[in-house]
Amino acid sequence: MTDIDRLINQFKAKDEKAFEKLYQMYGTSIRGVVLNIVKDDDIADELMQDVFIKAWQKSDTYNSSKGRFFTWILNIARNAAIDKIRSKAFRQSVQNLDADNFVNIIMSRDNLDHLTDAIGINKFVTNLGQKCKEVIELLYFKGFTQKEASEELNMPIGTIKTRNRSCIQQLRDMVL
Amino acid sequence: MDIKAYIESGILELYVAGKLSEQENQEIYALMQKHPEILQEVLEIEAAVVKLTASVSPHSIDFDSFKGKLNEDDGKVIDLKPRKPNWISYTGWAASILLLGGLIWTLNTKNQLEEEIQTVSTEKQLLEIEIEAARNNLANTKNLLDAIRDKDIISVPLGGQGDFASTYAKVYWNKADNTIYLDGEGLPDAPAGKVWQVWSLTLNPLTPTSLGTIDDFNTDDNKIFAISNANDSEAFGITLEPEGGSQSPTMEQLYTLGVVASTP
Numbered sequence A: 001m002t003d004i005d006r007l008i009n010q011f012k013a014k015d016e017k018a019f020e021k022l023y024q025m026y027g028t029s030i031r032g033v034v035l036n037i038v039k040d041d042d043i044a045d046e047l048m049q050d051v052f053i054k055a056w057q058k059s060d061t062y063n064s065s066k067g068r069f070f071t072w073i074l075n076i077a078r079n080a081a082i083d084k085i086r087s088k089a090f091r092q093s094v095q096n097l098d099a100d101n102f103v104n105i106i107m108s109r110d111n112l113d114h115l116t117d118a119i120g121i122n123k124f125v126t127n128l129g130q131k132c133k134e135v136i137e138l139l140y141f142k143g144f145t146q147k148e149a150s151e152e153l154n155m156p157i158g159t160i161k162t163r164n165r166s167c168i169q170q171l172r173d174m175v176l
Numbered sequence B: 001m002d003i004k005a006y007i008e009s010g011i012l013e014l015y016v017a018g019k020l021s022e023q024e025n026q027e028i029y030a031l032m033q034k035h036p037e038i039l040q041e042v043l044e045i046e047a048a049v050v051k052l053t054a055s056v057s058p059h060s061i062d063f064d065s066f067k068g069k070l071n072e073d074d075g076k077v078i079d080l081k082p083r084k085p086n087w088i089s090y091t092g093w094a095a096s097i098l099l100l101g102g103l104i105w106t107l108n109t110k111n112q113l114e115e116e117i118q119t120v121s122t123e124k125q126l127l128e129i130e131i132e133a134a135r136n137n138l139a140n141t142k143n144l145l146d147a148i149r150d151k152d153i154i155s156v157p158l159g160g161q162g163d164f165a166s167t168y169a170k171v172y173w174n175k176a177d178n179t180i181y182l183d184g185e186g187l188p189d190a191p192a193g194k195v196w197q198v199w200s201l202t203l204n205p206l207t208p209t210s211l212g213t214i215d216d217f218n219t220d221d222n223k224i225f226a227i228s229n230a231n232d233s234e235a236f237g238i239t240l241e242p243e244g245g246s247q248s249p250t251m252e253q254l255y256t257l258g259v260v261a262s263t264p
Helices: A003-012 A016-038 A041-057 A069-086 A088-092 A102-108 A118-127 A130-142 A146-153 A157-175 B003-008 B011-017 B022-034 B036-056 B074-078 B087-149
Strands: B153-160 B168-174 B179-183 B194-202 B207-214 B224-228 B235-242 B254-259
Touching: A003 A016, A003 A069, A016 A041, A016 A069, A016 A102, A016 A130, A016 B036, A041 A069, A069 A088, A069 A130, A069 B011, A069 B036, A102 A118, A102 A130, A102 B036, A118 A157, A118 B036, A130 A146, A130 A157, A130 B011, A130 B036, A146 A157, A157 B011, A157 B036, B003 B036, B011 B022, B011 B036, B022 B036, B087 B153, B087 B168, B087 B179, B153 B235, B168 B254, B179 B235, B207 B224, B207 B235
Parallel strands: none
Antiparallel strands: B153 B168, B153 B254, B168 B179, B179 B224, B194 B207, B194 B235, B235 B254
């Protein structure tokens, strides 16, 4: 059993300390995904809280055989963010960021010092090919299926899978 | 299985993205338990994605800032939209539920009625069969009555003989159409293995001619049997014979006998 499995078992048993640790591990990532969809810092903060509160309340529905904990909470976050941008109240509000994908958001930061691997990420997003940017944006940030991504990018379904693999490989080489 | 090829296929990256089918998710979970290389690969993919997504967000809010809300009611925290009662939507739902209830009720009633119709129509068919039978019966009885009333009919009473004095029968003979109607009301049912046999007799010399056996005697309701008879009969007799009948009458079993009174 890995450390994370143990944490997740404690989380399912409603252990707040364990949940806090999971939040430390994934909170920023979840906020990143939400921010990339809603493109508004305040709404992203609000939504991220909601996502984690919801995860806490639904902890008994999570089952590790159905997927990774990170993937589970990522799904909750994407759905909450997509619901948000479709809501009437959101469409009437002014948007702070007009960046069109995660790379623009990362690049628009004046400094990336808050991240220990800022150099790796910076290097990665700078060197990332357009195709990689698109595939990663759709699959991880927007939650497209392989099929939806293949239609969106006008690319065979098998190519999506192999291209995504090679993009994530490049990312791993630079940040891990 | 070729683990290297499986990893190279890119399926684990999609697994972390969360867009595989439930079945694929369970397969990969099982493979992770079995093959440490696959687990390791998933952990690395996940770590890379976690770092990448985190880099989009400049900061994160403090856990303590919302810790207090964890165990509050669902609705208070999740619902970000202004709460306005949507009367059209509520009314719509209520109407749909009512309509659905109504439909189910109507359907039930319809099924019940259909069953009732089915029962009634079966009963009707049975009654029709009974009426038909009664009509046939009536027609037969009328025919019989007409036959007996015919002016050409000769009535021949057959009296009980010897040990069988209490039995009797009656023959109505229509010479015009060579038919006799035998009324066997005064005869007992034939015992098992035996049948009634009807004889036409001439007296000088005494010559019996078989008119046949009455095989359905026991089951017949009115005990009146039409038998064709082209003989110049002078008398009629009825004997009890073994099943299938006999060539000549068994005189010990002669139950009834009657002589034709006159010839019109």
